[in-house]
Amino acid sequence: xxxxxxxxxxxxxxxxxxxxxxxxxxxxxxxxxxxxxxxxxxxxxxxxxxxxxxxxxxxxxxxxxxxxxxxxxxxxxxxxxxxxxxxxxxxxxxxxxxxxxxxxxxxxxxxxxxxxxxxxxxxxxxxxxxxxxxxxxxxxxxxxxxxxxxxxxxxxxxxxxxxxxxxx
Numbered sequence: 001x002x003x004x005x006x007x008x009x010x011x012x013x014x015x016x017x018x019x020x021x022x023x024x025x026x027x028x029x030x031x032x033x034x035x036x037x038x039x040x041x042x043x044x045x046x047x048x049x050x051x052x053x054x055x056x057x058x059x060x061x062x063x064x065x066x067x068x069x070x071x072x073x074x075x076x077x078x079x080x081x082x083x084x085x086x087x088x089x090x091x092x093x094x095x096x097x098x099x100x101x102x103x104x105x106x107x108x109x110x111x112x113x114x115x116x117x118x119x120x121x122x123x124x125x126x127x128x129x130x131x132x133x134x135x136x137x138x139x140x141x142x143x144x145x146x147x148x149x150x151x152x153x154x155x156x157x158x159x160x161x162x163x164x165x166x167x168x
Contacts, residue, residue, distance in 0.1 A: 008042065008043055008046040008047065009033070009043050009046060009047035009048070009084070010047070010048050010049075010050070011029070011030070011033075011047055011048070011049045011050075012049075012050050012051075012052050013026055013049065013050070013051050013052070013070075013074075014051075014052050014053055015051070015052060015053025015054060016053070017070075018051070018053075018066055018067055018070045019066065021070065021073075023070065023073040023074055023077070026074055027074055027077045027078050030074070030078045030080075031078065033047070033080075033084060034078065034080050034083075034084075034135060037139045037140075040083070040135065040139045040141070041139070041141070043084055044083060044084070044145075044149060045083065045084065045085065045086060045087050045149055045152060045153075046084075046086060047084040047085060047086060048086050048091070049084075049085065049091075049095075051067055054067070060094065060097075061094055061098055062094060062097035062098045062100075067098065068098050068099075071095075071098040071099060072098075072099060075099055075127060078131075079127050079128060079130065079131030079134075080131045080132065080135050081095055081128055081131070082128040082129065082131065082132040082149065082150060082153045083131070083132050083135050083136070083149060085153075087152045087153060087155070087156050088156070089156040089157075089158075091156075092153060092156035092157065093156065093157070093158060096116075096121060096124050096125070096157070097116060099120075099123075099124040099127070100116045100117060100120040100121045100123070100124050101116065101117040101120040128153065129150060132146055132149060132150060133146055
């Protein structure tokens, strides 16, 4: 596995894919990462993912219903975010919130506060952890590596979510 915080891969999900509900096409592209053992090992926590075409939308990605629905459908088939996603706290938080039930509830002095249902966040974490374990088992990656990568993901969570456990 690669060390450090460098980004090795960049994966774009386009707005037209979301609007066309092209889940299968996006999952096929994502599987090109997860089906290749060498790529799995090389790209551990080193991929950035973007949803392109939403920069003019004032809402956060997790506030856009069609993005949330699309992300949920993709995650059902490809739950490997914890392995590939760069462990950048702001990126991990957005991706967790896209899968969880939550909403913006306060803006003050440029800070946006988000409320997320703890059980929903816990469900996202269970899905991600399970996907990480299955991917690693399939490619012969040792459990110690799985645990280390998972702890890196957990460290990216906001303080109020750090007490949540994926194994509950």
